[in-house]
Amino acid sequence: MRKVILITLLLVGMAGCVTGLWSQAGGLYSSTPLNFSVDLPAGWMKSKITNGLIITRDGVLLQHIIITRHDINKELPHTKKKFKKDMLPQEAAEVIIDDMITDTTFLNFEIVENTPAKIAEFSGFKLVSTFKNTDGLKYKNIQYGFINGEWFYSIYYVAPQRYYFDKDIKTFEEVFKSFRLIKMT
Numbered sequence: 001m002r003k004v005i006l007i008t009l010l011l012v013g014m015a016g017c018v019t020g021l022w023s024q025a026g027g028l029y030s031s032t033p034l035n036f037s038v039d040l041p042a043g044w045m046k047s048k049i050t051n052g053l054i055i056t057r058d059g060v061l062l063q064h065i066i067i068t069r070h071d072i073n074k075e076l077p078h079t080k081k082k083f084k085k086d087m088l089p090q091e092a093a094e095v096i097i098d099d100m101i102t103d104t105t106f107l108n109f110e111i112v113e114n115t116p117a118k119i120a121e122f123s124g125f126k127l128v129s130t131f132k133n134t135d136g137l138k139y140k141n142i143q144y145g146f147i148n149g150e151w152f153y154s155i156y157y158v159a160p161q162r163y164y165f166d167k168d169i170k171t172f173e174e175v176f177k178s179f180r181l182i183k184m185t
Contacts, residue, residue: 038067041175055175063164066158067153092124119153129141148181
């Protein structure tokens with residue numbers, strides 16, 4: 001059980017530290033400092049993280065959606081590769097893939113899909129991947145990302161592949177479709 005808790009903390013750490021308390025989600029969420037808004041599902045819980053927002057219904061070990069904004073001039077936690085302002089979406093996807101491959105908490109990491117995608121009105125990418133934790137539980141992850149100005153935005157969903165992933169994928173898709181930037185840069 002300690003290993004499962006450690007993996008969860010590391011996953012949350014990838015997105016930034018939890019900075020606030022958990023509260024009920026539901027309805028429009030706007031963050032002017034992070035320049036995004038999104039519709040959150042009722043019955044879920046939310047918490048601010050250093051560079052975004054995390055939501056879950058049954059606990060972060062069972063499913064979570066994270067929305068982040070990362071300064072492209074700052075390093076990612078696990079890779080030496082960096083974003084560039086004029087990168088193509090697939091080049092940005094390669095930076096994220098390298099960061100995930102070099103993360104030692106993702107065991108048996110595999111990319112299932114790497115395709116172009118539209119995120120709101122922005123050209124970006126969609127990654128689908130799987131990995132196991134140290135207890136052998138297989139997780140599935142969908143991540144969308146794009147660069148806008150000096151920022152890399154990401155919205156992703158992680159859940160155990162068996163049962164929980166399929167249980168909440170439609171909710172993730174609704175959250176994803178509602179994502180908008182407040183101001184264009």
